[in-house]
Amino acid sequence: MVRIRFSRSGGFAGLQGPGQKLEVDSKELPAEKGRELERLVAAARLFDQPEKPAVAAVPDGFQYDLAIEDGGRRHSLRVSEGSIPPGLPPLLDWLTRAAREAAGKKK
Amino acid sequence: MCRRASSRVVCSIIPPHILRCLAERGDQRQRDLAFRTLGFSAHLRGQRQVLTSVSFLGTTPTGVKRRTVYTAGNAMSLPGSLVRGEGAAATGDPAADEAYDGAGTAYDFFQAAFNRNSLDDRGLRLDSTVHFGNGYDNAHWNGQQMLYGDGDGTVFKRFTASLDVIGHELTHGITQYEAELNYQGQSGALNEHFSDVFGSLLKQYVAKQTAAQADWLIGRELLEPTVKGVAVRSLKAPGTAYDDPLLGVDPQPDHMKKFVQTEDDNGGVHINSGIPNKAFYNFATGLGGNAWDRPGRIWYVTLCNELSSNATFQDCADKTFKVAKDLYGAAVAKEVRSAWKGVGITVQAVTVSGAAATQTPANKPAAKPAPKQAPAKQKAPAKTTKKAKKK
Numbered sequence: 001m002v003r004i005r006f007s008r009s010g011g012f013a014g015l016q017g018p019g020q021k022l023e024v025d026s027k028e029l030p031a032e033k034g035r036e037l038e039r040l041v042a043a044a045r046l047f048d049q050p051e052k053p054a055v056a057a058v059p060d061g062f063q064y065d066l067a068i069e070d071g072g073r074r075h076s077l078r079v080s081e082g083s084i085p086p087g088l089p090p091l092l093d094w095l096t097r098a099a100r101e102a103a104g105k106k107k
Numbered sequence: 108m109c110r111r112a113s114s115r116v117v118c119s120i121i122p123p124h125i126l127r128c129l130a131e132r133g134d135q136r137q138r139d140l141a142f143r144t145l146g147f148s149a150h151l152r153g154q155r156q157v158l159t160s161v162s163f164l165g166t167t168p169t170g171v172k173r174r175t176v177y178t179a180g181n182a183m184s185l186p187g188s189l190v191r192g193e194g195a196a197a198t199g200d201p202a203a204d205e206a207y208d209g210a211g212t213a214y215d216f217f218q219a220a221f222n223r224n225s226l227d228d229r230g231l232r233l234d235s236t237v238h239f240g241n242g243y244d245n246a247h248w249n250g251q252q253m254l255y256g257d258g259d260g261t262v263f264k265r266f267t268a269s270l271d272v273i274g275h276e277l278t279h280g281i282t283q284y285e286a287e288l289n290y291q292g293q294s295g296a297l298n299e300h301f302s303d304v305f306g307s308l309l310k311q312y313v314a315k316q317t318a319a320q321a322d323w324l325i326g327r328e329l330l331e332p333t334v335k336g337v338a339v340r341s342l343k344a345p346g347t348a349y350d351d352p353l354l355g356v357d358p359q360p361d362h363m364k365k366f367v368q369t370e371d372d373n374g375g376v377h378i379n380s381g382i383p384n385k386a387f388y389n390f391a392t393g394l395g396g397n398a399w400d401r402p403g404r405i406w407y408v409t410l411c412n413e414l415s416s417n418a419t420f421q422d423c424a425d426k427t428f429k430v431a432k433d434l435y436g437a438a439v440a441k442e443v444r445s446a447w448k449g450v451g452i453t454v455q456a457v458t459v460s461g462a463a464a465t466q467t468p469a470n471k472p473a474a475k476p477a478p479k480q481a482p483a484k485q486k487a488p489a490k491t492t493k494k495a496k497k498k
Contacts, residue, residue, distance in 0.1 A: 012276075013244070013263070013329075014299075014339075014358070014372055017356070056290055058249050060247035060275075063371065082249060
């Protein structure tokens with residue numbers, strides 16, 4: 001079971017709204033969705049990723065900030081569009097959509 | 108590389124030094140691949156120079172407008188399939204045709220207003236990829252080309268729908284070849300600022316609107332009707348473009364006392380750009396007439412000749428004041444000073460061309476500039492200042 005704090009910022013629009021942020025705990029999700037998230041987290045190998053991108057961001061690219069807790073282990077990292085490590089894109093997509101959906105429900 | 112994945116996020120795992128090697132010494136296919144990947148994954152000055160020297164100069168005639176539009180077909184493979192080259196008929200796909208027409212309009216604008224020959228001023232071909240990603244809510248400049256998403260259809264429409272967005276992205280390319288403003292903190296917010304300014308000027312030029320007539324909005328055509336807002340940003344009134352349950356409230360400040368300290372968005376590059384944006388609006392409307400004329404030229408010359416890659420808002424204020432004085436004389440420079448004062452920035456230093464910076468008390472008349480080739484209060488001939496370029 002994993003807990004993730006996620007935010008996406010930047011992009012051409014530079015949105016800061018509720019649809020860009022999410023806190024999610026896999027054990028609080030429906031079972032299948034929780035397992036899906038855990039699979040994506042494992043595939044992303046988040047604990048092996050550096051805290052900051054090695055190269056400068058591309059103009060109007062998205063910036064993603066993640067804080068993860070997984071069985072007592074914690075890690076925070078930032079990745080920027082244009083230099084996202086392999087393995088992360090599916091997780092970032094999942095979190096982006098989930099953040100949008102969660103904000104849409106509150107609306 | 109996983110740019111071929113159908114996901115909305117891009118990445119590259121080949122180290123830049125290997126890509127540079129391929130770019131310089133590989134066969135044609137390897138070179139093409141390396142250029143694309145370098146352009147995508149690296150944004151470093153030296154690598155850009157490699158790209159320029161080995162790629163474009165060999166293939167692109169100078170002084171000719173050349174556009175190519177590709178489609179990624181909702182994947183992320185770049186550049187994708189060619190859908191329209193220079194001179195070809197309209198495709199009937201609005202995204203492809205808007206990208207083509209918009210790039211052409213932007214080329215013509217920079218040529219007519221500033222005598223600039225494309226992004227690098229050497230005729231660089233303008234490449235655009237449309238239908239990038241699946242529901243991709245963004246457009247960006249990846250160091251080598253423009254990328255446009257279709258939007259999610261709920262909040263955002265396709266990103267080619269606003270001409271000022273196309274101008275904004277192309278201006279990132281110009282900045283890359285000129286001031287190379289670091290995309291972080293204040294220099295990053297200036298990078299955004301210049302893109303918004305020239306994006307808006309492009310739209311005003313096409314619509315033949317004076318500063319007073321223009322709406323000064325960025326991305327007005329992007330928002331779906333359900334969104335509570337008028338645009339993505341406003342240079343006239345930063346912080347008022349939208350207030351929507353999903354998007355939140357337009358976070359842009361319009362004054363230094365509201366400057367936002369944040370780690371998000373590369374240190375708030377799309378947020379704090381509201382401050383210089385408002386200063387430009389103040390100046391252009393205070394001066395009157397067409398904003399792409401004297402205001403546009405002052406900002407253009409500042410971007411090309413005056414700013415270093417780590418420039419601050421203060422530097423931008425000081426340099427636009429200096430350029431205004433050099434090109435158009437003290438009265439226009441006074442308007443620049445007043446415009447920056449309106450956002451809480453006091454022009455500090457007056458640099459006389461060819462001389463060291465002279466500290467001048469903020470509100471006293473500035474020292475007289477050295478005689479210039481361009482007579483004051485008269486439109487400077489195109490690119491007189493280019494020759495004096497420091498780089």
